[in-house]
Amino acid sequence: MSARFRTRTGHYSAGPVLRLPAHRASSAVLAGAYPFLAPPTLVQGVPVGVDLFSGGAFCFDPWTQYADGTLTNPNVLLAGVIGQGKSALAKSLALRSIAAGRAVYVPGDPKGEWAVVADAVGGTVLRLGPGSPTRLNPLDVVGEDRQTLRSQLLAGVASATLRRDLTAAEHSALDAALAHLSGRGQITVREVIEALVTPDTCLARADGLRVQDRAADGRDLVHGLRRLVSGDLAGLFDAPTTDALNPMAPIVVLDLSALGSDDDALAIASTCAAAWVEGALASSTNPRWVIYDEAWRLLRHPGLIRRMQAQWKLSRAYGIANLLVLHRLSDLDAVGHRGSETRALADGLLADCSTRVIYRQEADQLSAATASLGLSEPERDLLPLLSRGTGLWKLPRRSHVVQHVLLPIEEPLIDTDAAMRAGGWS
Numbered sequence: 001m002s003a004r005f006r007t008r009t010g011h012y013s014a015g016p017v018l019r020l021p022a023h024r025a026s027s028a029v030l031a032g033a034y035p036f037l038a039p040p041t042l043v044q045g046v047p048v049g050v051d052l053f054s055g056g057a058f059c060f061d062p063w064t065q066y067a068d069g070t071l072t073n074p075n076v077l078l079a080g081v082i083g084q085g086k087s088a089l090a091k092s093l094a095l096r097s098i099a100a101g102r103a104v105y106v107p108g109d110p111k112g113e114w115a116v117v118a119d120a121v122g123g124t125v126l127r128l129g130p131g132s133p134t135r136l137n138p139l140d141v142v143g144e145d146r147q148t149l150r151s152q153l154l155a156g157v158a159s160a161t162l163r164r165d166l167t168a169a170e171h172s173a174l175d176a177a178l179a180h181l182s183g184r185g186q187i188t189v190r191e192v193i194e195a196l197v198t199p200d201t202c203l204a205r206a207d208g209l210r211v212q213d214r215a216a217d218g219r220d221l222v223h224g225l226r227r228l229v230s231g232d233l234a235g236l237f238d239a240p241t242t243d244a245l246n247p248m249a250p251i252v253v254l255d256l257s258a259l260g261s262d263d264d265a266l267a268i269a270s271t272c273a274a275a276w277v278e279g280a281l282a283s284s285t286n287p288r289w290v291i292y293d294e295a296w297r298l299l300r301h302p303g304l305i306r307r308m309q310a311q312w313k314l315s316r317a318y319g320i321a322n323l324l325v326l327h328r329l330s331d332l333d334a335v336g337h338r339g340s341e342t343r344a345l346a347d348g349l350l351a352d353c354s355t356r357v358i359y360r361q362e363a364d365q366l367s368a369a370t371a372s373l374g375l376s377e378p379e380r381d382l383l384p385l386l387s388r389g390t391g392l393w394k395l396p397r398r399s400h401v402v403q404h405v406l407l408p409i410e411e412p413l414i415d416t417d418a419a420m421r422a423g424g425w426s
């Protein structure tokens with residue numbers, strides 16, 4: 001079978017032609033067969049870049065797209081290999097959303113690359129680490145459920161340092177220590193440790209325990225919490241809070257770069273600081289992005305994942321859109337083996353991100369990405385080919401390939417390659 005057709009040079013040429021019977025189907029069915037054919041670009045929200053299939057501007061705003069039914073929740077997963085522009089996209093979304101009246105909160109910035117973004121828009125940067133005078137008291141919470149919040153936070157920190165779940169007796173010892181201090185208003189971690197070492201006799205008796213048994217129940221907790229008062233994190237979270245936080249600040253960044261490369265310290269500090277900041281921001285009702293850049297460094301501790309999951313569940317109630325930045329889906333393997341409770345919690349975080357933006361993935365990650373994100377075959381084949389700044393945006397019932405376009409004004413705030421260029425040949 002062959003046919004004649006005109007080439008660009010004006011000549012006719014013969015070539016094989018497939019004579020297939022015409023096939024009609026609805027656009028919904030065709031979208032399933034070949035997902036990149038169907039959806040018109042998204043036009044509501046802040047401009048992100050170019051939709052490479054339609055050529056139009058691609059816009060995104062999780063609140064608008066949740067309200068119009070495009071999204072089933074406002075949370076976003078962003079995954080891609082090193083240096084592909086994940087942070088650049090997160091920062092652009094932050095800056096452009098702030099211009100549109102949204103607020104932003106970065107609960108832990110281990111590389112110290114968000115301060116320049118906050119400074120550019122008059123935001124607040126809280127620097128925590130050796131040499132910084134900032135102190136945050138994570139137990140500095142108000143409201144009826146403050147005992148529960150304090151207990152959850154301290155249990156999370158202790159289980160992270162002890163690297164195990166707490167026992168029922170340890171939870172009771174912790175709750176008794178907090179109950180003993182409940183009349184004091186603001187309390188510090190140091191006071192909780194003292195109350196664990198010297199438990200309240202009446203409260204122990206009420207639980208049918210001798211005071212020395214209660215003290216024995218709390219002994220490991222004391223070791224677990226000591227890191228906050230005498231270990232590498234001493235001085236950051238064991239004293240009254242020094243900085244007041246303006247809940248109306250357009251962006252609040254917790255800069256943890258001074259803590260160095262210890263992921264444990266980072267995760268614990270991020271949890272303690274986040275507890276305090278979230279309390280301080282609770283009075284603001286402005287829709288807010290919560291951006292976990294480098295989230296793979298935090299996703300190591302079950303207690304912390306539980307906390308994040310609780311936040312995720314509350315996101316719609318509080319007008320929060322979480323943005324979780326990972327390198328690859330196998331980052332979740334560090335959390336726990338398949339079938340474990342913590343792994344299920346981490347998978348739950350992923351499942352609760354109805355927008356998945358996938359930047360370039362290495363070949364060995366394709367099956368994991370395909371399985372976890374429900375990618376079609378053409379989508380999977382595309383992932384290793386994506387260039388810097390280009391991502392597959394997978395939303396419920398639609399996919400887009402989007403080239404993120406940086407604005408000249410954003411470039412100096414987003415450039416993380418400066419050190420690499422400085423080391424080049426001149």
Ligand SMILES: Nc1ncnc2c1ncn2[C@@H]1O[C@H](COP(=O)(O)OP(=O)(O)OP(=O)(O)O)[C@@H](O)[C@H]1O
Nearest residue numbers: 082083084085086087088389404406414415416417
């Ligand atoms: N859309 C884009 N257009 C042009 N340059 C970009 C784009 N996105 C990122 N870059 C540049 O690429 C470099 C790396 O970007 P970025 O730091 O955002 O990558 P990353 O994926 O967050 O890396 P890492 O995994 O190391 O955190 C930056 O210097 C940035 O200026």
Ligand SMILES: [Mg+2]
Nearest residue numbers: 086087088293
């Ligand atoms: Mg980055």
